[in-house]
Amino acid sequence: MIKVEWLYWLVGLVFVVMAVQMAADRSNPKRWTSAAFWGLLGLTFPYGTGVANGEAHNGGWTLPAEPLGVAVLVLIVLAGGNFLGKGVPVTTTAEQREASAARLGSRIFIPALTIPLVAIVCASVLDDSGLFETGKATLIGLGVGCVVALVVGMLVTGEKKVSAPLHSGRSMLEAMGSALLLPQLLAVLGSIFALAGVGTQVGRIVDDVLPDNSKYLAVVAYCVGMFLFTVIMGNAFAAFPVMTAAIGWPVLIEQMHGNEAAVLAIGMLAGFAGTLCTPMAANFNIVPATLLELKDQYGPIKAQIPTALPLLVCCTVIMAVFAF
Amino acid sequence: MIVLLGVVVVILGFVTRRNPVLVVGVAGIVTGLLGRMNPLEVLAAFGRSFADSRSVTVFAIVLPVIGLLERYGLREQARNLIGRLGSLSAGRFLTVYLLVRQVTAAFGLNSIGGPAQTVRPLVAPMAEAAAERTTGAALPERLREKVRSYAASADTVGVFFGEDCFIAIGSILLITGFVNSTYHQELEPTQLALWAIPLAVCAFLIHGARLLLLDRRLEREMALAAAEHDLPLPKGTTK
Secondary structure (H helix, E strand, C coil): CECHHHHHHHHHHHHHHHHHHHHCCCCCCCHHHHHHHHHHHHHHHHHHHHHHHHHCCCCCCCCCCHHHHHHHHHHHHHHHCCCCCCCCCCCCCHHHHHHHHHHHHHHHHHHHHHHHHHHHHHHHCCHHHCCECCCCHHHHHHHHHHHHHHHHHHHHHCCCCCHHHHHHHHHHHHHHHHHHCHHHHHHHHHHHHHHHCHHHHHHHHHHHHCCCCCHHHHHHHHHHHHHHHHHHHCCHHHHHHHHHHHHHHHHHHHHCCCCHHHHHHHHHHHHHHHHCCCCCCHHHHHHHHHHCCCCCCCHHHHHHHHHHHHHHHHHHHHHHHHCC | CHHHHHHHHHHHHHHCCCCHHHHHHHHHHHHHHHCCCCHHHHHHHHHHHHHHCHHHHHHHHHHHHHHHHHHCCHHHHHHHHHHCCCCCCHHHHHHHHHHHHHHHHHCCCCCCCCHHHHHHHHHHHHHHHHHHHHHCCCCCHHHHHHHHHHHHHHHHHHHHHHHCCCCCCHHHHHHHHHHHHHCCCCCCHHHHHHHHHHHHHHHHHHHHHHHHHHHHHHHHHHHHHHHHHHCCCCCCCCC
């Protein structure tokens, strides 16, 4: 049986290999701290197996969680203290890419489409085969899909060296920087909120404000809350743990028995509608205005608000109708 | 009540544009300590929830494949294909681009577009050229800005309301990672991605309709601008 932990080890290994590439890359002015960050992140994946084992699976070997907590704080300091740098990407020239695009045509899309295709096959057809750990077929399918796609990709492009995709992937890592880790850290923050009782406190306030058992009002509060929090913070990911701990989970799912997947997925999208409206999400809304040399830097936001507001209504209505 | 200070830290941190990773770290420590955990317990909480939410960062495994394809001209080929849409009107062109962006993002290809990758070099100039071709005159500054803004919006709306249909995207994995580690559920990414489809359709209908209306609006405003331009002409002058 293929276990999801194997996938985590593979991800960890990829990070460690990329960290080694970074350490050897003299064009990166912060190569040692960058390598330390991604290498340490890579090591947290296999170490995490021991920590997660201790919590969920009995019978496995266990490791204490505290050292991993220290590692997470070190990652936060390295990422937050501006210790991550970029090297000059090891890649092809624009002319080479044009030529290769002309040579390969739309065959270049085949490997990319392989990833979701394999993942979907794993999650649907092979889910009951006993080949994968129960409940993890999609994630494992994603890993399998990436490995298959990499082989297909090397065949389609005629690339011989395995180091080539790793170098290209590493350049993408360097470009994303600490933003890559933010979703996982926000999930961590959400868990700490829950442990410390933030959800119960906010829930108490919400209980005082919301009339009892008013499903529709609670749905509106969750969707509009996600939207507004995202507008204020400029990031739907950051709004999600807060609003979900406050209303989404305790009220909509536990109290009113809403469909978990529907409530949470649509709640996140209500936040995305908020992202369309806010200058706080500078990389999505202000950067394009600068790139397009617009005089009015709010031009894109003005073009998006009349779409975002009806979409917020759609989120609210779809959740209210289909999630219960 | 005092644990809510953690939430305040998050909001203030993001509003004042501090480094998000640092904000999240400080908020976590503050919340843990205010929630009556001792420092060791806070560390353990960080470690345990980090281990439980490793699935969120699994999407990084896609990067070598996409990186390899970009090395061999993935973006260039996407541009070539979009470039073939040159004979459409501005609104129709942007509607097709919106659809292409949504569908490709739904298959995990959210990096082939973007303001720097496609909008500036390709989508905005093509939309402007199309608008000038159909209205038959150079666009005044104000309308040029409008067309460019709509080009940017087609890209952003497309990727936002397409990518969540793909299972290996940060937002979907954040939801499963958070819920599965915090509330001990076994939610699968596919279940969430399915619920993103109806909203992707809504986004296409709403924004697509607005992009199509852009054509009419451009025509009307161009006619108006031309009429205004004609006013000060003295009587009897022919054009």
